[in-house]
Amino acid sequence: MQTQAESIETALNTFFPYKIASGSGSVTIGSAVASATATVTLPAGFTLPPVITVQNTTNGAGRSLMLNFYVYSISATQFTLKLATADAANTGTSYTISYNWTAVQQTA
Numbered sequence: 001m002q003t004q005a006e007s008i009e010t011a012l013n014t015f016f017p018y019k020i021a022s023g024s025g026s027v028t029i030g031s032a033v034a035s036a037t038a039t040v041t042l043p044a045g046f047t048l049p050p051v052i053t054v055q056n057t058t059n060g061a062g063r064s065l066m067l068n069f070y071v072y073s074i075s076a077t078q079f080t081l082k083l084a085t086a087d088a089a090n091t092g093t094s095y096t097i098s099y100n101w102t103a104v105q106q107t108a
Contacts, residue, residue, distance in 0.1 A: 019045050019105040024057070026098040027083040029067065029091055035084035042103055046076040050103040054081060057098045067097055079103075 021043050029036040042050070054069045066086040073080040083097055 019047075019050065020103065021045070021050075022100065022102045024098065024100045025081075026058075026096050027081065028094065028096045029083050031092060031094045032090050034088050034090050035082055037080055037082045039078055039080055040101060041078045042076070046103065046105050048076055048105055048107065049074040049079075050076075050105040052079050053102045053104075055100045057100055058096070060095065060097065067091075067095065069099060076105075 023040070025038065025040065027036050027038045052071045052074055054071055056067075056069060060067070067083055068086055070082040070084060071079055072082065081099070081101075085091060
C-alpha cells in the first residue's frame with residue numbers, strides 16, 4: 001500500500017508541480033533591541049525554495065507601527081523571518097507581532 005501511495009504522489013507531482021502552504025505565528029521583539037528573528041519550518045513537499053509572502057496581523061500602535069518583516073535564507077524546508085524597526089533604532093517597548101505566511105513553489 002505504501003509503494004502504491006508513493007507512486008501516486010510521484011505521478012501527481014509530475015503533473016502538478018506547484019505547491020502551496022500557509023501558516024501563522026508570532027515574533028516577540030524586546031524593548032532594547034532593533035530586531036528579532038524566527039525560523040519557520042515549512043511542511044514537507046517543497047522541492048525548491050518557494051516564494052514567501054508574510055502579512056502582519058497585529059493591530060499595533062506607537063513604535064510597533066514602524067516594525068517590518070523581512071524574509072531571508074529561504075530553502076525547501078524553512079525560512080528565516082526578521083522583525084525589525086524601520087529606522088534601526090531600539091523599540092523602547094516589547095512587542096509581540098503576529099503574522100500569516102504563504103509559501104508558493106511555482107516550478108517543478
